[in-house]
Amino acid sequence: MRVLVTVASRHGGTREIGAEVAEVLRAAGHDVAEVEPDDVETLDGYDAVVLGSAVYVGRLAAALRDLVDRQGARLAARPTWLFWSGRVGEPPLPAGEPDDVRVVARRVGARDVVAFGGRLERDGLGLAERALVAMIEAQPGDFRDFDEVDAWAARVAADLGKIERVGRAPLA
């Protein structure tokens, strides 16, 4: 199947998770395009979509929310998955889920939603971001677990395989 993987990421950590998901889907035989959310002009030609986003100050990244605003109905017409990445530290904090994760998941009819750990590198942050990170007492480090990412992507690939076998209705 032709799959779009589109990930909103300011500092690259979430984009790398998306690239890993894309690799697993390719290895399962799917034709995968990785496109920045701001560059997604149409969903024509895609059978399925994996959405990804980092979380900043309790919200999904603006680029991902904008994409869902632009393409919500077309996303809802396709099998869609959502992952987000953000929590840092041991234990992973903040514990809660951003409010808009459920809103976006419902809007696009996500078949599954998963949270992955995040990566925080103080060096790459601007002044305002440093102040915000200090405020939420976020601990720097790389808390992404690529085995977890691979396992989730393998489940997405298996689900895509089932959809492919059953056949699909024409897409909007």
Ligand SMILES: Cc1cc2nc3c(=O)[nH]c(=O)nc-3n(C[C@H](O)[C@H](O)[C@H](O)COP(=O)(O)O)c2cc1C
């Ligand atoms: C300014 C700022 C605010 C953040 N706020 C949150 C937050 O509210 N919740 C959360 O889980 N992670 C938060 N994080 C952590 C990021 O989501 C995490 O570092 C993520 O991996 C960054 O992804 P990126 O490298 O793709 O930008 C914040 C990070 C920054 C820099």
